Amino acid sequence: MTAIAIPIGMPNVIEVSGARKSFKTYETPRSGFLASLRKKRIVKYALRGVSFGVRQGEIAALLGKNGSGKSTLIKLLSGILHPDAGTVRVLGLDPWSERRKLTSRIGVVMGAHGQLWWDLPATDTFNLMRAIYKIPERQFRERLEFLTNILELKGVVKRQVRTLSLGEQMKCNFVASVLHMPELVILDEPTIGVDLPSKQALRTAIESMRDERKTTFLITTHIVEDLAMAEKIFVMDRGRIVYDGSRESLERYFGDRREVNIEFESAGDVKAYTRFGKVLELESNYIKLEVEQAQLRNRAFINLLSSENVVDYSVMERDLKPILLRLYAQHGGRRGHV
Amino acid sequence: MFEDAGKYAAFFKMGIKDELAYVGDVIISLILRIGAPLVMLAVWYAIYLASGTATIGGFSLSQTYSYFFAVSLVAVFTVPSVLWMIQDDIQGGALGANLVRPVNYVLSTIVMDLSWGLLQAALIGVPMGVLLVLLLHIALSPMYLALFVSELAVALLLMYAIEMLIAALAIYLTYINSLYSAIYTAIAFISGMTLPLNFFPQWASGILQYALPFQILAYTPAATFIGAIAVPQALESTAVALAWALALSLAAALFWRHAMKRITIAGG
Numbered sequence: 001m002t003a004i005a006i007p008i009g010m011p012n013v014i015e016v017s018g019a020r021k022s023f024k025t026y027e028t029p030r031s032g033f034l035a036s037l038r039k040k041r042i043v044k045y046a047l048r049g050v051s052f053g054v055r056q057g058e059i060a061a062l063l064g065k066n067g068s069g070k071s072t073l074i075k076l077l078s079g080i081l082h083p084d085a086g087t088v089r090v091l092g093l094d095p096w097s098e099r100r101k102l103t104s105r106i107g108v109v110m111g112a113h114g115q116l117w118w119d120l121p122a123t124d125t126f127n128l129m130r131a132i133y134k135i136p137e138r139q140f141r142e143r144l145e146f147l148t149n150i151l152e153l154k155g156v157v158k159r160q161v162r163t164l165s166l167g168e169q170m171k172c173n174f175v176a177s178v179l180h181m182p183e184l185v186i187l188d189e190p191t192i193g194v195d196l197p198s199k200q201a202l203r204t205a206i207e208s209m210r211d212e213r214k215t216t217f218l219i220t221t222h223i224v225e226d227l228a229m230a231e232k233i234f235v236m237d238r239g240r241i242v243y244d245g246s247r248e249s250l251e252r253y254f255g256d257r258r259e260v261n262i263e264f265e266s267a268g269d270v271k272a273y274t275r276f277g278k279v280l281e282l283e284s285n286y287i288k289l290e291v292e293q294a295q296l297r298n299r300a301f302i303n304l305l306s307s308e309n310v311v312d313y314s315v316m317e318r319d320l321k322p323i324l325l326r327l328y329a330q331h332g333g334r335r336g337h338v
Numbered sequence: 339m340f341e342d343a344g345k346y347a348a349f350f351k352m353g354i355k356d357e358l359a360y361v362g363d364v365i366i367s368l369i370l371r372i373g374a375p376l377v378m379l380a381v382w383y384a385i386y387l388a389s390g391t392a393t394i395g396g397f398s399l400s401q402t403y404s405y406f407f408a409v410s411l412v413a414v415f416t417v418p419s420v421l422w423m424i425q426d427d428i429q430g431g432a433l434g435a436n437l438v439r440p441v442n443y444v445l446s447t448i449v450m451d452l453s454w455g456l457l458q459a460a461l462i463g464v465p466m467g468v469l470l471v472l473l474l475h476i477a478l479s480p481m482y483l484a485l486f487v488s489e490l491a492v493a494l495l496l497m498y499a500i501e502m503l504i505a506a507l508a509i510y511l512t513y514i515n516s517l518y519s520a521i522y523t524a525i526a527f528i529s530g531m532t533l534p535l536n537f538f539p540q541w542a543s544g545i546l547q548y549a550l551p552f553q554i555l556a557y558t559p560a561a562t563f564i565g566a567i568a569v570p571q572a573l574e575s576t577a578v579a580l581a582w583a584l585a586l587s588l589a590a591a592l593f594w595r596h597a598m599k600r601i602t603i604a605g606g
Binding site: 075078079080099100103104106108110114115117119120124127128130131132133134160 | 344345347348349352355356359360434435437438439440441601
């Protein structure tokens with residue numbers, strides 16, 4: 001059994017050790033006209049011994065490609081699935097055998113499968129949640145006010161859900177899942193198909209709940225931009241956690257590279273720049289370089305960027321995509337420790 | 339259980355609101371349900387004409403007309419849609435989302451369905467019943483009315499048990515439309531929906547009325563509504579149906595417990 005690294009300080013809200021889960025399913029090996037009649041029974045290993053922990057008040061991101069096992073893990077944590085092997089504890093409870101008790105203390109947003117009633121305004125769903133979680137009237141009003149303000153939903157919640165945009169639906173789903181102010185919120189792909197302002201509003205709400213209430217968040221995503229708010233990142237690939245650590249450590253571990261765009265007044269001396277990094281794009285008056293973070297403090301490189309021929313230069317925000325792609329390619333089934 | 343009554347009352351309220359969101363659909367449904375038996379009237383007119391007799395199975399043509407109107411009335415009160423709600427949740431993948439709330443999924447689904455059923459009963463069933471009493475000159479005594487209402491309650495319990503048994507199967511099979519059609523066609527035949535049970539040979543009619551429960555879904559309440567059945571006979575049939583309904587409800591509850599374990603252990 002794999003040992004979990006128990007963080008010092010705040011208690012662990014999620015503790016998973018050696019969790020395994022497989023499903024029996026079918027595949028059609030051939031593609032002919034009658035292929036559907038000849039199904040082959042297969043076993044799909046969704047989780048192959050997952051261990052990790054999340055502390056109280058932490059925002060943790062669970063990153064992975066489609067089919068990497070993220071959703072299965074979420075179902076294990078919320079008690080919808082029982083692990084084949086290993087142990088899962090959430091808020092000190094066994095999610096599967098104590099699901100009813102656990103569901104009062106957690107909030108779960110499962111991607112497209114929302115809590116909202118399609119033909120009714122979102123306020124009706126919110127009132128249903130008030131009854132389900134037995135939220136006192138005054139607290140309900142205060143929380144609703146807080147959440148609709150921060151998510152900019154004031155004029156939205158009285159409209160029929162089916163008429164709302166995807167972003168508005170997702171924000172309303174979020175409200176419905178956190179109105180009871182759970183200790184742990186699990187968000188399965190919360191920003192999929194959501195526009196930029198809605199994504200930003202969701203991030204603000206998440207950070208605000210973490211800061212004010214010490215709410216713990218576990219967010220599954222395959223969108224790198226969602227990692228901006230996460231203090232802890234887990235990367236899953238083919239049913240295993242291949243990385244468990246901070247965002248900064250992930251960047252350091254893989255070289256912490258940055259992209260630098262440089263525009264020249266006239267054709268520049270490319271060779272002078274290639275000494276500092278790898279050329280990603282090259283035009284007569286423009287060059288894009290990938291450089292090590294340390295190069296940004298290199299006097300020679302800074303002097304070069306300050307030369308008269310340089311009209312403008314910019315250092316791009318850190319992009320985890322290439323790092324993750326490298327990680328997927330490199331891990332070869334081993335867990336990355338930092 | 340009782341401390342959670344407020345939760346299920348909220349589901350009930352949501353069910354009503356949801357149904358009323360499309361009141362036009364409810365009105366169209368009313369027209370269709372009242373109009374549907376008219377097709378059967380034409381068929382039975384032809385049968386009586388061809389047979390050359392005034393009565394079949396002890397029913398005159400006008401009694402047969404009344405019977406089929408009454409069968410339609412019974413169906414308004416006793417055809418739940420809980421099965422389709424659960425199948426949608428299973429096929430659409432929403433079942434998991436429903437399991438992460440501190441409510442009993444099966445109970446909350448039944449409560450929502452009941453709210454729709456009661457709304458239909460109020461908007462369609464009651465006006466339809468009054469209309470039939472007036473148009474068909476049915477002398478519905480308070481005793482028969484009470485008996486009719488009790489039979490509807492037992493019929494509803496039986497239908498829920500049957501639908502929940504089939505719905506639990508959906509967890510194993512995913513698609514249960516054909517299975518439901520086959521079962522419902524058989525039930526329609528042996529419950530008196532397509533043919534009054536007194537039209538069957540005596541031995542078959544005896545089994546269907548006093549050994550099997552399905553008569554409570556059509557024949558017994560319809561015959562009670564039009565006054566074509568004696569009180570002791572109706573009571574006996576209802577008691578048989580009630581015993582079956584309770585046994586099938588228990589079986590459905592046990593089957594669901596097993597099915598839920600399958601979802602959570604095998605992954606559905």
